[in-house]
Amino acid sequence: MKIAIAGAGAMGSRFGLMLHQSGNEVLLIDGWAEHVQQIKEHGLQANFNGKEVEAKLPIVLQSEVEKEDQVDLIILFTKAMQLEKMLQDIQSLIKKDTEVLCLLNGIGHEDIIEKFVPMENIYIGNTMWTAGLEGPGQVKLFGSGSVELQNLGDGKEAAAKKLADKLSESGLNAHFSDNIHYSIYRKACVNGTMNGLCTILDVNMAELGKTSTAHKMVATIVNEFAKVAAVEKIELDVPEVIAHCESCFDPETIGLHYPSMYQDLIKNHRLTEIDYINGAISRKGKKYGVATPYCDFLTELVHAKEDSLNVK
Amino acid sequence: MKIAIAGAGAMGSRFGLMLHQSGNEVLLIDGWAEHVQQIKEHGLQANFNGKEVEAKLPIVLQSEVEKEDQVDLIILFTKAMQLEKMLQDIQSLIKKDTEVLCLLNGIGHEDIIEKFVPMENIYIGNTMWTAGLEGPGQVKLFGSGSVELQNLGDGKEAAAKKLADKLSESGLNAHFSDNIHYSIYRKACVNGTMNGLCTILDVNMAELGKTSTAHKMVATIVNEFAKVAAVEKIELDVPEVIAHCESCFDPETIGLHYPSMYQDLIKNHRLTEIDYINGAISRKGKKYGVATPYCDFLTELVHAKEDSLNVK
Numbered sequence: 001m002k003i004a005i006a007g008a009g010a011m012g013s014r015f016g017l018m019l020h021q022s023g024n025e026v027l028l029i030d031g032w033a034e035h036v037q038q039i040k041e042h043g044l045q046a047n048f049n050g051k052e053v054e055a056k057l058p059i060v061l062q063s064e065v066e067k068e069d070q071v072d073l074i075i076l077f078t079k080a081m082q083l084e085k086m087l088q089d090i091q092s093l094i095k096k097d098t099e100v101l102c103l104l105n106g107i108g109h110e111d112i113i114e115k116f117v118p119m120e121n122i123y124i125g126n127t128m129w130t131a132g133l134e135g136p137g138q139v140k141l142f143g144s145g146s147v148e149l150q151n152l153g154d155g156k157e158a159a160a161k162k163l164a165d166k167l168s169e170s171g172l173n174a175h176f177s178d179n180i181h182y183s184i185y186r187k188a189c190v191n192g193t194m195n196g197l198c199t200i201l202d203v204n205m206a207e208l209g210k211t212s213t214a215h216k217m218v219a220t221i222v223n224e225f226a227k228v229a230a231v232e233k234i235e236l237d238v239p240e241v242i243a244h245c246e247s248c249f250d251p252e253t254i255g256l257h258y259p260s261m262y263q264d265l266i267k268n269h270r271l272t273e274i275d276y277i278n279g280a281i282s283r284k285g286k287k288y289g290v291a292t293p294y295c296d297f298l299t300e301l302v303h304a305k306e307d308s309l310n311v312k
Numbered sequence: 313m314k315i316a317i318a319g320a321g322a323m324g325s326r327f328g329l330m331l332h333q334s335g336n337e338v339l340l341i342d343g344w345a346e347h348v349q350q351i352k353e354h355g356l357q358a359n360f361n362g363k364e365v366e367a368k369l370p371i372v373l374q375s376e377v378e379k380e381d382q383v384d385l386i387i388l389f390t391k392a393m394q395l396e397k398m399l400q401d402i403q404s405l406i407k408k409d410t411e412v413l414c415l416l417n418g419i420g421h422e423d424i425i426e427k428f429v430p431m432e433n434i435y436i437g438n439t440m441w442t443a444g445l446e447g448p449g450q451v452k453l454f455g456s457g458s459v460e461l462q463n464l465g466d467g468k469e470a471a472a473k474k475l476a477d478k479l480s481e482s483g484l485n486a487h488f489s490d491n492i493h494y495s496i497y498r499k500a501c502v503n504g505t506m507n508g509l510c511t512i513l514d515v516n517m518a519e520l521g522k523t524s525t526a527h528k529m530v531a532t533i534v535n536e537f538a539k540v541a542a543v544e545k546i547e548l549d550v551p552e553v554i555a556h557c558e559s560c561f562d563p564e565t566i567g568l569h570y571p572s573m574y575q576d577l578i579k580n581h582r583l584t585e586i587d588y589i590n591g592a593i594s595r596k597g598k599k600y601g602v603a604t605p606y607c608d609f610l611t612e613l614v615h616a617k618e619d620s621l622n623v624k
Contacts, residue, residue: 200512200613203620211619213612220609293605297532300525301512307523308515 007078010131038137080276106276125149150180195261209249319390322443350449392588418588437461462492507573521561
């Protein structure tokens with residue numbers, strides 16, 4: 001199978017590498033020139049569960065995708081704010097039958113993808129795999145994970161299941177879901193609580209969990225997500241989702257980690273994805289007439305923090 | 313006149329010094345042993361508009377106030393969370409005719425004072441004077457200011473005016489107000505926006521003002537204060553109050569300063585007064601059935617920050 005990974009950062013590189021190792025023809029596409037250059041010259045260098053791996057994967061700058069390139073599947077793995085630009089740049093790659101699988105963090109990306117891809121070819125999902133970018137061309141890939149995905153197009157369940165099987169052949173542990181929007185909202189609640197709160201308070205997840213007000217803040221934010229989801233006929237099990245979010249506090253598992261938004265903004269002074277997590281809930285809330293003040297305020301605080309650090 | 317200053321920190325010391333300089337008999341009362349000891353041994357040392365002043369003012373630990381001490385007026389100048397303990401400790405000083413003037417920052421202190429002082433003897437106000445504590449027994453007093461005050465007791469307007477005149481004799485520039493609750497709410501809006509936001513975002517007021525979301529956050533918080541005040545028949549001029557708050561952004565005036573809450577928590581790792589500013593609005597909102605989500609969330613964030621810094 002010919003597969004393009006549109007957005008070859010840490011997670012895109014993981015998927016690209018694993019799909020390549022099981023015999024697929026993989027093309028990496030990215031917008032970061034230094035990263036692209038490194039992989040062109042030295043291959044993708046991965047610490048893959050402790051073993052050093054070098055994979056000679058073809059990679060191209062997204063602005064230099066060739067008209068004659070052709071793939072069966074595109075997996076979207078950009079940062080949320082880079083999605084639309086990526087789709088514009090790779091438009092020539094999206095043919096009548098090209099399947100497009102979106103695995104970005106956050107909510108509502110299908111609104112953008114639909115502008116470029118016919119609905120029947122769109123699959124959305126989320127993943128529990130993790131990955132870390134060590135530097136240009138270098139990734140660190142540890143642990144295990146899974147993928148859930150579903151078709152957006154009517155009658156494409158069989159194709160979605162086939163796509164999941166295809167990914168599982170590479171060890172990606174993918175499953176068809178008949179309720180992917182539930183899973184996406186559930187995961188977005190984790191990001192919508194841990195990311196923004198740890199970033200603003202300058203703490204890791206275990207430290208957040210130890211504060212006297214963490215539970216009240218997490219519960220209020222999850223309730224806002226649930227009210228918005230309910231308008232879309234997705235009924236979150238609120239106590240379960242709150243417990244799921246708060247399981248991140250455990251220092252024995254992932255509590256000592258700083259969430260990705262903290263790493264983006266506080267550590268690396270990069271823009272955050274807040275507009276596609278809490279900000280997406282604010283926009284939907286406005287559209288649906290549902291009040292989402294904690295999501296509004298948290299989005300504003302994170303933007304103010306971006307501004308104060310001069311991140312653009 | 314015999315005047316006790318209950319809470320002889322920076323502002324209490326200013327008032328004590330100025331009242332002493334114009335011939336009143338002033339007794340300082342405070343709970344900080346090191347500060348009390350310094351003033352006992354070396355007097356109050358003040359840089360008063362650039363001039364070094366040493367004033368031999370009597371000072372006593374609040375736990376050691378004597379039954380036979382007697383004063384005409386007590387000016388309350390504690391931190392908000394220390395008010396009730398102070399009133400308990402100085403209870404023997406509060407006689408049938410002792411006037412009590414509360415000049416604390418924040419909202420709703422009269423609810424506590426009423427437990428110790430008959431309503432007809434209570435005066436509340438606020439002040440635009442500033443003061444800085446340099447260390448135990450040492451204060452820095454610059455610039456000019458003013459005081460507004462009003463009686464809580466019926467028919468005590470004349471007494472309130474007399475009290476203002478008395479303060480003005482010492483240069484404190486005090487005025488009777490017939491709408492002190494308006495002034496207190498207006499000042500609380502400044503504290504309720506600048507203090508919490510600068511503390512959580514780790515910025516000074518000018519930096520806050522430069523962020524893209526500052527205006528939205530300030531306006532939303534002021535609107536919550538206004539909704540709560542309206543239940544108490546105090547109709548804030550919201551656009552004027554927002555402009556008043558945002559005048560703090562000006563780097564030419566006070567924009568480059570970090571508000572007192574930032575200094576308390578981030579610089580000195582002390583507990584904040586958030587429960588008596590945004591937290592007071594949250595409690596009143598709950599009581600009145602008025603939603604105050606930005607004040608709720610900001611109070612929770614500041615408490616989480618206190619907890620994460622292990623401040624107790």
